[in-house]
Amino acid sequence: MKNGIKKVVLAYSGGLDTSIIIPWLKENYDNCEVICVSGNVGQKSELDGLEEKALKTGASKLYIEDLNKEFVEDFIYPTMKAGAKYEKYLLGTSFARPIIAKRIAEIALAEGADAICHGCTGKGNDQVRFELTIKAFAPNMKIIAPWREWNIKSRDEEIDYAEAHNIPLKISRETNYSKDKNLWHLSHEGLDLEDPANEPQYNKPGFLELGVSPEQAPDKPEYVTIHFEKGIPTMVNGEKLDSVDLIWKLNEIGGRNGVGIIDIVENRLVGMKSRGVYETPGGTILYEAHELLESITLDKETSHFKKTVADKFADLVYNGLWYTPLREAISAFVDKTQEVVTGDVKVKLYKGNIIPASITSPYSLHNMDIASFDDDGGAYNQADSAGFINLFGLPVRVQAMVNEKNKK
Template structure:
């Protein structure tokens, strides 16, 4: 790759990207543009601008993307009921394509000839950032310092920062021993003691959720309204997608909902162990499946469930902007046109229970499903021929085997 003249950096203001900012300047003698995304991570971003300015950065972008994140990325994903490897609600994975999208937009608008990120060479995020960038800017040049430099430990990063005069603020509480990633959907924790899959983390690891054992002793009921597969109100109060998720996060956190301890298969071929908190998302998934149970035809629902693992894997592996993900999304969204109504859930001690659902677009017909007199709505004698025809191949096979 030719020497870049101007680089757009995905910048958090933390240790890694602060070192990367100075390293880019030292290594390539290039101008750096910084971009910081507010996607609901709950951190103050006031420190970002002065830190970038300290090193001569003139073009500093700090964008509030919370609403776009939930509306255009989280909600479409939840229409698919996407879960990776049976448990993970994809909180980190779904944030990366939005960051890549905005980074590319800024890079092109400011005349950059390269982009850079702080993802390591062992993780998934490097793939997600770069596949997203290439899908939107085919000629993009990517600088991934973790694949180039020899600053491969926290000690070396701190030494470089000290020598370069990079201020690294220490948190008053001593900080977390884990590598954390937070956004409006979740928080993830990796590293530290979690690198031993047998080790059990103590309760201090969790930031969003109450210990279920210490959660309220009285259950709480919540009603979520859906319109075309998206949540639009909680307990009768309308809200934007981000506002809805924020309310559900608080409710879920209060009742200890959404904790996960998982060993997962990274796209690069490494197994990793992480802990996740997704309180609002856990509630939302339960509610969405409940309203779909009323409104989707059997074969629609089953086909969606068959496609879901593929859809989830596309997001996990970084293919949000791929033609196959767009194709699946179009099919999924078509199924959601009549997914309208309300779901009532019971929240208690870390668990979410269905407590009721109703819809004007329901396919549930009490006259068909009742155990009482159905007044001729269903002729039970019809089931005999249905069973015999469906059992024909089984009887034929059994006769062959008997021979």
């Protein structure tokens, strides 16, 4: 029994890990008061019955904080505008953790808590993301991470503990995938997915939740048009939508067309590789459409440099460094580049594919008078290219002359 901790604020999802943590805390921390906090970032049905479950398993109260709008506008959109991807992964779990952890830290300080507890495994990235955010907003708060303390070694043993303490679970040993769901994505890890030799069972009932596999998608393509204002999507198929509804709309469209399913082995921050399947239907459409619009509105040097910045931005988000000066500085650069990223993008969705159909913008740098293979009306003098090639190729010519001289 550990003393000195009278009140703990727990990051609570109602999943397997956090369900057993409430009684474990009370058993191991002198029957401390446990206050649960759940950040609503689009889990939908996963929040049903959460308060009743938390109270029945020993919590004194549960906060359910609606963070959807802030999540989209302050985390998803800045990351999308940056074009940030971590090894093809669109960072769905990564940028959800800072916003949740920030709110937990604020509530812990307001409640006068002695500690914040999370259910992140000691092998994963989320422990870093949660704890770096807590350090940014409650630097003196004690952090309790049961996976680094208890003698439970597996999810099977967690289920044993839950059954022994009469804690209801929504999963079974056979469906015990580790999942993370929000309005941007759904991740799947564990069980048969741990071995990259195993093909994911996409068509198995209940596996995919945000859409269907490409094989099960309609045989007829579907077109979708997205309007952007300074890099921010504002309309889908001519309908103006608020930020949260827009994501859900694109999830619905992309999901039914088998879009946004990836199977990757990624390099975790803690040093190991892990295999996971991610569903990001609406987000994948947005990334593709945004990149297409940038292809006609950004100049070459800005576009190329921005790709370098995108990789660094992705690393920062993946590694839990959202609340840092560098991430904020990169976002400021990205916002400057987005001043001209306005226009409409139409794409064709067909069995998991996103096929460009149309790109238009008042800021387009694509000039058909200059680029055309037909008569350009004198807009471009092709004879000028000879002098350009002579100067551009001068180092190549000089090197060849030196090589020839040294052969003699």
